Each structure stands twice: as C-alpha cells, then as structure tokens.
Amino acid sequence: MAVRITEECISCEACAPECPVAAILEDGHEKNPTDVFYVKPESCVECVDHADAPRCAEACPTEGAIVWDMPYTTDFNDYYASKNEEGIYKIREHKKKGLMLPEVKAQKFIADISMADRESASNVQDF
Ligand code: SF4
C-alpha cells in the first residue's frame, strides 16, 4: 500500500475522486473487505509522480482516517500476503499472474516516511 483507511472514516466520499490511480473503493463495494472506504494496496502509489503529498489525505476531513501503511515492495510481501489471508486486504487476483502481491508488482512509495511512522500507522495529515 501505502496508506490505509481506518474505522475513523465517516464515508464522506471526499477522497476517492482525488486519487490519481483510482485506488479507493467506497464502502459496500464488492471488492472492499472493510465497512468503511478502502485503499487497494496493490494500486496505491502514495501519489508519487502525481502530487507532493497523498491527495486522499489532503481531501479528508477526519483526523486519523488515513494512516501510513508499509511500502508495497517485496520486503513486505509476507506482510501483505498474511493480511490478505486474514481478510484485512482483498488483493486483486490476476487470471494469469495470480495474486498481485508486491513480488508480482511492487508499487512506488514515499521514501521519506520512516518505517517507525509506518509501523505505528501515523496519521498521514501530520506529515
Ligand atoms: S495516497 Fe494517492 S495513490 Fe494512494 S490512495 Fe491516496 S490518493 Fe490514491
């Protein structure tokens, strides 16, 4: 991923239209495993090459609704694979390539965000 939407989300719909890669699904969407809005980790690029900061967090009115997650890179392949099994994520299954985990297709991420801030799910708006 990248960024993750938490239970603080009030489903206001402000974030999804701002995403340059259409990575955000509304609640109730068949590919959304949560009951709030959801960022597809296999699609989110942390807005790298699109904006200076995550556009979803800039649009979000709710403190703590969008937090940092781990980079979508091979280093975190097991992290995403296990959380996908747990049902926390619903990673896309490609007909030929299988599950689109980081080892199949890694994504860009903002290198300046520390691993400590990612592990502690810090509020994206604080950066
Ligand atoms: S950080 Fe950028 S790419 Fe990722 S979900 Fe938010 S708007 Fe989309």
Ligand code: SF4
């Ligand atoms: S902008 Fe924030 S509160 Fe609104 S739907 Fe997106 S994550 Fe939820």
